[in-house]
Amino acid sequence: MRGLTIGYVLRRIGMFFFTIWASATVMFVIPRLAPGDPINAMVTRITSQAGYVENSAQLIQAWRERFGLDDSLWVQYLRYLQSLLTFDFGYSMAQFPVEVADMIGQALPWTIGLLTISTILSFFAGTAIGALMAWRRTPGWLRLFLPATLTFTAIPFYILGLLLIYVFVFTLGLFPISGGYRSELEPGFNLLFINSVIQHGTLPALSIVLASMGFWALGMRGMMITVAGEDYLTLARAKGLRPLEILLKYEVRNAILPQITALVLGLGGIVGGTVLVEYIFGYPGMGALLYQSISNADYTVLQGIVFILILTTVTAVLIIDLLYPLIDPRITYERR
Amino acid sequence: MDSNLTAPSATGPGSASSSSPAATTDTTSSRPARISSPWANPKLITGAGIVAGILVLTAIGHAVVDTSLARAASSPLNLPPFWMEGGTLAHPLGTENSGRDMLALLVVGSPMTLQIGLVVGLTSMVLGIVFGFAAGYLGGVVDTVIRTLSDTALTIPSLAILVVIAAYVREMNVNTMAFIVALFAWAGPTRLIRAQVLSMREQGYIKMAKLSALSTPHIMFREMLPNLLPYVAAGFIGATSGGILAAVGLEALGLGPQRIPTLGMTVSRAIEGSAILRGMWWWWGLPTLILMLIFAGLFLIAIGLDEVANPRLRQARPARGKAAA
Numbered sequence: 001m002r003g004l005t006i007g008y009v010l011r012r013i014g015m016f017f018f019t020i021w022a023s024a025t026v027m028f029v030i031p032r033l034a035p036g037d038p039i040n041a042m043v044t045r046i047t048s049q050a051g052y053v054e055n056s057a058q059l060i061q062a063w064r065e066r067f068g069l070d071d072s073l074w075v076q077y078l079r080y081l082q083s084l085l086t087f088d089f090g091y092s093m094a095q096f097p098v099e100v101a102d103m104i105g106q107a108l109p110w111t112i113g114l115l116t117i118s119t120i121l122s123f124f125a126g127t128a129i130g131a132l133m134a135w136r137r138t139p140g141w142l143r144l145f146l147p148a149t150l151t152f153t154a155i156p157f158y159i160l161g162l163l164l165i166y167v168f169v170f171t172l173g174l175f176p177i178s179g180g181y182r183s184e185l186e187p188g189f190n191l192l193f194i195n196s197v198i199q200h201g202t203l204p205a206l207s208i209v210l211a212s213m214g215f216w217a218l219g220m221r222g223m224m225i226t227v228a229g230e231d232y233l234t235l236a237r238a239k240g241l242r243p244l245e246i247l248l249k250y251e252v253r254n255a256i257l258p259q260i261t262a263l264v265l266g267l268g269g270i271v272g273g274t275v276l277v278e279y280i281f282g283y284p285g286m287g288a289l290l291y292q293s294i295s296n297a298d299y300t301v302l303q304g305i306v307f308i309l310i311l312t313t314v315t316a317v318l319i320i321d322l323l324y325p326l327i328d329p330r331i332t333y334e335r336r
Numbered sequence: 337m338d339s340n341l342t343a344p345s346a347t348g349p350g351s352a353s354s355s356s357p358a359a360t361t362d363t364t365s366s367r368p369a370r371i372s373s374p375w376a377n378p379k380l381i382t383g384a385g386i387v388a389g390i391l392v393l394t395a396i397g398h399a400v401v402d403t404s405l406a407r408a409a410s411s412p413l414n415l416p417p418f419w420m421e422g423g424t425l426a427h428p429l430g431t432e433n434s435g436r437d438m439l440a441l442l443v444v445g446s447p448m449t450l451q452i453g454l455v456v457g458l459t460s461m462v463l464g465i466v467f468g469f470a471a472g473y474l475g476g477v478v479d480t481v482i483r484t485l486s487d488t489a490l491t492i493p494s495l496a497i498l499v500v501i502a503a504y505v506r507e508m509n510v511n512t513m514a515f516i517v518a519l520f521a522w523a524g525p526t527r528l529i530r531a532q533v534l535s536m537r538e539q540g541y542i543k544m545a546k547l548s549a550l551s552t553p554h555i556m557f558r559e560m561l562p563n564l565l566p567y568v569a570a571g572f573i574g575a576t577s578g579g580i581l582a583a584v585g586l587e588a589l590g591l592g593p594q595r596i597p598t599l600g601m602t603v604s605r606a607i608e609g610s611a612i613l614r615g616m617w618w619w620w621g622l623p624t625l626i627l628m629l630i631f632a633g634l635f636l637i638a639i640g641l642d643e644v645a646n647p648r649l650r651q652a653r654p655a656r657g658k659a660a661a
Contacts, residue, residue, distance in 0.1 A: 294499065
């Protein structure tokens with residue numbers, strides 16, 4: 001475990017819990033700052049929108065008991081933290097008997113799958129583009145072509161999603177408009193279903209990859225240029241190493257490391273963007289669920305989703321941060 | 337994500353930043369030098385031109401176009417632009433499905449969207465300067481607290497928390513929206529400026545200023561701040577574009593100001609009304625186009641500022657230009 005000290009690991013894990021605690025506390029405080037009794041307000045709001053709420057008396061009762069609204073704020077707060085720790089988010093307000101944890105459990109794998117695949121693709125594609133843009137030996141035709149791949153960099157993921165739907169679904173009819181798989185198929189491990197999942201996932205993934213690729217490319221280009229002046233490259237050239245070997249083992253190896261820091265900082269934004277892409281494409285992940293919970297004023301589902309999104313992101317960041325010193329031996333956390 | 341655009345290159349090459357103050361002081365001391373000003377960066381100028389162009393066009397629009405047509409039920413429903421069959425010159429860019437005129441929507445909406453970005457950008461920049469200087473210059477406990485908070489704000493998906501806050505706000509307007517978004521947008525500029533202050537603090541002229549018994553505020557704002565201008569500007573642009581991004585995201589989810597037709601609200605209504613599948617490209621496409629222009633403009637400004645602050649990126653350009661030509 002070179003570079004990775006117990007002190008650093010402990011501090012990093014402490015930061016992990018602090019982040020989760022802080023966001024959980026914010027989510028506890030905000031609804032209580034809003035005027036009026038939260039539950040009555042919610043029920044009134046649902047009633048005014050839906051006209052009639054099934055089992056509304058039961059709902060209010062269940063919630064009064066659940067939140068213990070007559071207890072002191074401290075008791076409520078501790079109980080709230082306890083329920084988060086056990087992933088017990090209670091019932092959906094819009095579809096009463098359904099538990100929030102079940103709804104999220106169904107949606108989460110879709111989001112994590114889409115997010116992981118498209119982030120890895122865009123990270124490697126963008127890093128490769130950035131490296132080639134800065135490399136002195138990149139062929140001329142490639143140089144002309146590379147900047148064009150950055151066209152979509154500045155555009156938000158889901159705005160690009162709209163354009164892709166217009167071109168590939170509305171105009172060309174190549175891909176299905178929404179959903180995660182053909183609705184008549186039973187989810188399972190067979191070719192038909194997997195094929196359908198890929199077809200439905202291509203456009204959402206493409207909009208994330210195209211829009212975030214340039215972020216990695218620009219970072220990589222900047223780092224490659226910074227590395228380019230180093231003495232060890234001159235030495236490597238003087239030793240007569242092959243240019244490709246120098247590129248991969250010397251330049252890229254050194255320039256790629258800050259990219260991982262950028263991944264840590266960018267992940268939160270990517271998660272937010274993915275959620276919106278899912279909503280645009282009607283993908284059955286957290287984004288669609290989030291939109292549904294907002295338009296139904298389904299606050300329990302909303303809070304559950306937000307907590308899980310934060311937990312997932314912060315966990316991913318923790319893992320990357322702990323792996324980082326192993327990848328970059330120059331980093332030591334012995335003393336700051 | 338856009339709010340972090342400048343992060344990799346600005347945090348990465350810490351060594352390169354040491355040469356940037358020299359580049360910027362150059363402009364102030366040797367005015368007569370003709371083209372050499374790093375601020376005359378083509379990307380920076382193009383980007384600023386795009387954003388300024390949108391502002392000028394909407395200002396002209398306010399004078400020429402009847403903005404009351406941006407209200408619902410002020411016009412016939414679902415008209416296409418005038419050059420298509422069924423369109424009229426009375427509504428040159430068509431109308432949407434609750435009778436709003438598209439041209440009026442764009443004229444009213446574009447400055448609103450830019451206003452959100454501007455408020456977020458200014459708030460974050462001021463907070464970024466204050467926190468960044470406090471953390472980088474004072475160090476110690478102040479630094480630990482500010483760094484912990486800004487790292488927290490950067491790592492969590494801020495859209496998630498913004499959604500919770502926005503869901504409970506009763507009366508949403510442009511400024512409320514902007515301040516909610518700014519709750520998370522300050523972290524980027526703070527981090528950027530803190531990193532630069534840390535490296536600048538060790539430089540000779542700062543030590544010299546300290547030895548000359550200049551006051552801390554004097555050193556901070558008269559000696560250091562002018563040299564940090566490219567970073568301050570980068571932080572401002574990053575926060576502005578990140579702010580618009582977050583605001584449009586909230587609006588897409590239906591949490592925007594319902595009565596004010598920002599560009600994001602128009603896109604959001606178009607998605608709800610399945611404008612794409614109905615072939616009403618003018619409804620979703622026109623506001624999307626302007627949003628894309630705004631983002632592209634801000635992005636060009638950000639890259640330009642990056643090159644102003646980081647001379648090595650600039651030096652790389654002529655070589656590339658030769659190879660391409």
